[in-house]
Amino acid sequence: MSVLSFHCRHRYASGFALDVSFEIAGRITALFGPSGSGKTSVLSIIAGAFPPWQGHVRLNERTLLDTEKGVWLAPSRRNLGVVFQDALLFPHLTVERNLQYGQRYRRGGRRTVELSRVVEVLELAALLPRYPHNLSGGEKQRVALGRALLSGPEMLMLDEPLASLDDPLKGRILTYLERTIAEWNVPTLFVTHSQAEVRRIAEWVVVVDQGRVVGSGRPEDALTQPGPLTWTNSSGPVNLLRIDAIAAHADHVAARIGGQNVFLPLATLPGRSPSFIQFRPAEVSLSRQDVAGLSVRNHLHGRVCHVLSVEHAVFVAVDIGQILWAEITPQAARELQLVPGTDVTCLLKAHSLTLVP
Amino acid sequence: MSAEEWSALRLSFQVAMCAALAGLPLAVAVGYWLARARCGGKWLIEAVVNLPLVLPPVVTGYLLLVLLAPRGPIGAILQDLLGIKIVFTWWGAALASMVMGFPLMVRAIRLAFQAVDPRLEMAARTLGAGGAATFFTISLPLARRGVVAGWVLAFARSLGEFGATIMVAGNIEGQTRTIPLAVYTLSNQPDGMGQAWRLVALSVLLSCGALAISELLERRPSQDVCA
Numbered sequence: 030m031s032v033l034s035f036h037c038r039h040r041y042a043s044g045f046a047l048d049v050s051f052e053i054a055g056r057i058t059a060l061f062g063p064s065g066s067g068k069t070s071v072l073s074i075i076a077g078a079f080p081p082w083q084g085h086v087r088l089n090e091r092t093l094l095d096t097e098k099g100v101w102l103a104p105s106r107r108n109l110g111v112v113f114q115d116a117l118l119f120p121h122l123t124v125e126r127n128l129q130y131g132q133r134y135r136r137g138g139r140r141t142v143e144l145s146r147v148v149e150v151l152e153l154a155a156l157l158p159r160y161p162h163n164l165s166g167g168e169k170q171r172v173a174l175g176r177a178l179l180s181g182p183e184m185l186m187l188d189e190p191l192a193s194l195d196d197p198l199k200g201r202i203l204t205y206l207e208r209t210i211a212e213w214n215v216p217t218l219f220v221t222h223s224q225a226e227v228r229r230i231a232e233w234v235v236v237v238d239q240g241r242v243v244g245s246g247r248p249e250d251a252l253t254q255p256g257p258l259t260w261t262n263s264s265g266p267v268n269l270l271r272i273d274a275i276a277a278h279a280d281h282v283a284a285r286i287g288g289q290n291v292f293l294p295l296a297t298l299p300g301r302s303p304s305f306i307q308f309r310p311a312e313v314s315l316s317r318q319d320v321a322g323l324s325v326r327n328h329l330h331g332r333v334c335h336v337l338s339v340e341h342a343v344f345v346a347v348d349i350g351q352i353l354w355a356e357i358t359p360q361a362a363r364e365l366q367l368v369p370g371t372d373v374t375c376l377l378k379a380h381s382l383t384l385v386p
Numbered sequence: 387m388s389a390e391e392w393s394a395l396r397l398s399f400q401v402a403m404c405a406a407l408a409g410l411p412l413a414v415a416v417g418y419w420l421a422r423a424r425c426g427g428k429w430l431i432e433a434v435v436n437l438p439l440v441l442p443p444v445v446t447g448y449l450l451l452v453l454l455a456p457r458g459p460i461g462a463i464l465q466d467l468l469g470i471k472i473v474f475t476w477w478g479a480a481l482a483s484m485v486m487g488f489p490l491m492v493r494a495i496r497l498a499f500q501a502v503d504p505r506l507e508m509a510a511r512t513l514g515a516g517g518a519a520t521f522f523t524i525s526l527p528l529a530r531r532g533v534v535a536g537w538v539l540a541f542a543r544s545l546g547e548f549g550a551t552i553m554v555a556g557n558i559e560g561q562t563r564t565i566p567l568a569v570y571t572l573s574n575q576p577d578g579m580g581q582a583w584r585l586v587a588l589s590v591l592l593s594c595g596a597l598a599i600s601e602l603l604e605r606r607p608s609q610d611v612c613a
Contacts, residue, residue, distance in 0.1 A: 076508070076512055077511075077512075078508060103511070103516070103517075104508065104511035104512050105511045105512070105513075105514050105515055105516050105517075105520075106514075107512070108514075109512055110512070110513075111509070111512040113505065113509060117503070117505055117506055117508075117509040119506060119509075119510070119524060119528075120506075120528065121527050121528055130510070130513060130515075130523070131513050133513075133514075133515075134513055134514030134515045134516075134519065135514055176513065177512075177513070180512075180513045180514055
């Protein structure tokens with residue numbers, strides 16, 4: 030059974046046309062695309078900010094919008110918990126009263142969320158008497174998440190909640206978000222333009238570009254396909270490989286990734302076991318044969334599945350058990366005669382790897 | 387001060403208070419609508435609201451007099467149905483002051499609502515608050531400084547209202563003779579200059595006080611009061 034069914038067409042005065050259809054069933058779905066692709070418009074239509082020209086939106090078999098039948102539910106009756114990009118806390122209310130605002134107008138929904146539990150899980154106790162203008166960006170987002178939860182929503186919607194935060198903070202907020210979803214089991218639609226965020230938390234991704242859906246699937250599949258990655262304003266693919274197992278040895282740390290061993294630098298192992306390694310495609314070297322006598326620790330064997338030429342570079346997708354992308358020069362690609370199906374070895378220095386918790 | 391002056395002061399306060407309070411709900415409604423609406427007829431409402439600002443007060447007063455006279459279109463209804471007489475009573479003075487102060491009040495309130503991020507209202511609505519609840523819990527509290535400032539401005543304007551008042555309410559001592567009317571009357575009497583000066587000084591004091599309060603309220607950003 031699908032949680033949300035969305036099918037809408039709209040044309041803005043600016044000429045931007047939106048024609049998006051998708052269904053979400055899983056717990057955490059990411060709506061992913063570059064800026065200006067129409068992600069936020071989709072969110073606004075679901076939230077009820079404006080009625081589109083044509084289409085329907087259904088949430089748990091409840092019709093929120095149906096232009097043919099003339100149904101348009103007011104935002105206050107949609108039972109959605111929206112976390113906006115800049116949190117939008119009410120500036121004249123304390124954190125505590127902001128949270129209570131979520132509870133105050135809760136409809137007789139099936140979900141009851143305890144204020145004390147939200148304060149505990151999101152670690153808000155110290156913030157309660159403060160006013161929003163005294164909070165940091167990350168704190169604001171936590172409060173906004175708590176406030177949305179306390180309205181007892183059938184679905185959480187987050188509009189680029191991490192866009193204005195710096196990297197270490199992003200990781201922390203994602204952890205809070207994961208805790209929230211685990212604790213209350215709320216279906217979540219997460220809008221983002223960051224591949225790393227999608228890979229980190231989403232179970233399903235819908236890729237949007239120029240007002241249309243250009244792909245969907247499990248993140249490790251959908252985001253390693255060339256189609257969704259060829260937008261002109263994108264920085265290209267991101268390598269984020271899932272760690273299946275990790276073991277610390279006397280002088281190094283070994284991770285199991287896609288059935289192969291990967292050496293990680295010892296110093297970087299954080300207290301909590303990391304779940305992904307991240308590295309830029311330009312840090313991968315490709316070789317047709319396995320070469321000996323190199324300082325490079327990681328030699329991962331795989332098979333080329335896509336070769337994609339962009340302006341001054343060639344992106345090569347290699348299946349090593351998971352998909353990784355290498356960025357090489359056009360000359361190198363010609364010389365190595367890389368085509369889909371070629372067996373290659375990916376060379377990866379241990380110190381070029383970043384661990385992502 | 388003489389009994390005459392006291393009566394003018396008391397009457398001025400009564401008229402101004404009544405005018406500013408009676409105009410407030412409508413000014414809040416119109417101010418909010420002007421701040422948020424995007425429809426084509428907006429300029430027309432704006433023009434009508436601002437008309438008393440540009441018309442000679444005597445002309446506004448004359449129009450009100452025609453409308454409210456016992457045999458005028460509105461006056462007749464009030465007279466027959468409710469037995470209320472407006473013209474040449476202090477009610478008339480209050481009404482004239484209200485109309486004259488209304489554009490100032492609407493302007494301040496409108497600016498205050500324009501400064502409230504409409505997305506905060508959307509956030510409240512997604513949390514389940516209906517239109518009215520959103521207005522009273524989010525929009526109005528966030529605009530409250532501008533609302534109070536607008537009220538003070540209209541109150542101050544009403545204290546000084548002369549042209550429209552004298553047309554609608556006349557200049558009856560103890561009933562409709564407010565401070566400005568008293569100053570006018572006294573300045574026409576050969577021995578009234580001393581009294582007139584006292585009222586002039588009082589008037590300047592009151593107006594400066596009101597203006598200062600209004601300025602103070604508008605200048606401080608609305609977040610500071612909370613902390």
